[in-house]
Amino acid sequence: MLIFDAHLDLSLNALGGFNRDLRLPVHEIRRREAGMVGKGRAAGTTAFPEMRQARVGICVATQLAGCMPGVSPIANWMSPHQAWAETQGQLAWYRAMEEEGHLSQVRTLAELDHAIQVWEDGTTPDAEKPIFYILSLEGADSILTPGHLERCWAQGLRALGPAHYGRCRYAMGHDTPGGLTPEGRDLIREMDRLGMILDVTHLSDESFWEALDLFQGTIWASHSNCRALVPDVRQFSDEQILALIERGAVIGAALDAWMMIPGWVRGTTTPQETGLLLEVICDHIDHVCQLAGNALHSGIGTDLDGGYGTEQTPVDLDTIADLARIPDMLARRGYTQADIAGIMHGNYLNLLRRAWA
Numbered sequence: 001m002l003i004f005d006a007h008l009d010l011s012l013n014a015l016g017g018f019n020r021d022l023r024l025p026v027h028e029i030r031r032r033e034a035g036m037v038g039k040g041r042a043a044g045t046t047a048f049p050e051m052r053q054a055r056v057g058i059c060v061a062t063q064l065a066g067c068m069p070g071v072s073p074i075a076n077w078m079s080p081h082q083a084w085a086e087t088q089g090q091l092a093w094y095r096a097m098e099e100e101g102h103l104s105q106v107r108t109l110a111e112l113d114h115a116i117q118v119w120e121d122g123t124t125p126d127a128e129k130p131i132f133y134i135l136s137l138e139g140a141d142s143i144l145t146p147g148h149l150e151r152c153w154a155q156g157l158r159a160l161g162p163a164h165y166g167r168c169r170y171a172m173g174h175d176t177p178g179g180l181t182p183e184g185r186d187l188i189r190e191m192d193r194l195g196m197i198l199d200v201t202h203l204s205d206e207s208f209w210e211a212l213d214l215f216q217g218t219i220w221a222s223h224s225n226c227r228a229l230v231p232d233v234r235q236f237s238d239e240q241i242l243a244l245i246e247r248g249a250v251i252g253a254a255l256d257a258w259m260m261i262p263g264w265v266r267g268t269t270t271p272q273e274t275g276l277l278l279e280v281i282c283d284h285i286d287h288v289c290q291l292a293g294n295a296l297h298s299g300i301g302t303d304l305d306g307g308y309g310t311e312q313t314p315v316d317l318d319t320i321a322d323l324a325r326i327p328d329m330l331a332r333r334g335y336t337q338a339d340i341a342g343i344m345h346g347n348y349l350n351l352l353r354r355a356w357a
Helices: 010-014 026-032 048-054 082-097 109-120 145-153 182-194 206-212 238-246 278-292 320-332 337-356
Strands: 002-006 059-062 103-105 132-139 157-162 197-199 252-253 299-300
Touching: 002 252, 002 299, 002 337, 010 059, 010 082, 048 132, 059 082, 059 109, 059 182, 082 103, 082 132, 103 109, 109 132, 109 145, 109 337, 132 197, 145 157, 182 206, 206 238, 238 278, 252 278, 278 299, 278 320, 299 337, 320 337
Parallel strands: 002 059, 059 132, 103 132, 132 157, 157 197, 252 299
Antiparallel strands: none
């Protein structure tokens, strides 16, 4: 089955301090990192061969560069100008992968239809197909001014999450109470004018509700789980999920372990001691579906290798290729094939068709 993964930090892994050649198989990348210290080292899960193996033929791939010094050593810079330069470097890497035929950018309905056609073509081996990507920006700190957003649109940026962690320039991250900044409100209005998708992932509760009130366009949550199952502000409350359902949004279930089960302490808890299994993600998918009364608002947004590796994923997940096991897990829970296809790819594809119509 075709898989649409709504959140992969591909350029963060290629650049951003990780220096991974994603053209290589995951296990070769791990071998090259043997002996390295640091979170996720020699424990990555995602590279092009394994994406093709799982038929992750379409994904949302990010640019990521904040300027919140002290919050995180990964992809954070001391000024917006440095962050902007970093995202432009990430864009150059995506372009280089396009030139080699590994990636192909999707910006329009016609290009989306072409991507689906390529992955439905049974004559070409999946290993030879490009991976199609929609460009998104995780955290808007690198946008120098709201007026720069039009330049990003011309580069193919089609979705944007205003915040990441901490106090951001345009909105507050999930871990920091507060609403949109004045510039953030201007940013939201400019996104609306351009037709850009608003990604509400990582927004503080106050910023979330303010953004929903202000923004009139298409909304998604690329990688977020359920607060009812994991009581943490990083997850969405049922009230937030219902509001997203009302707006026609799709919520991508994430495979970061601390978002899957309660009580996980990052850097301390291990998958082995908890026995966390991949099937737990179906609990979050099912919770969204039960709130909606249908399977139209749940999707996959793994966030695999989003600054971590197998030390912070289900114990039975080796690589992203294991996503191919999720359809059977959903089938055992009574989901129909049509519902499963929607969750694995169709819901996000339909959202894009509406957004780009």
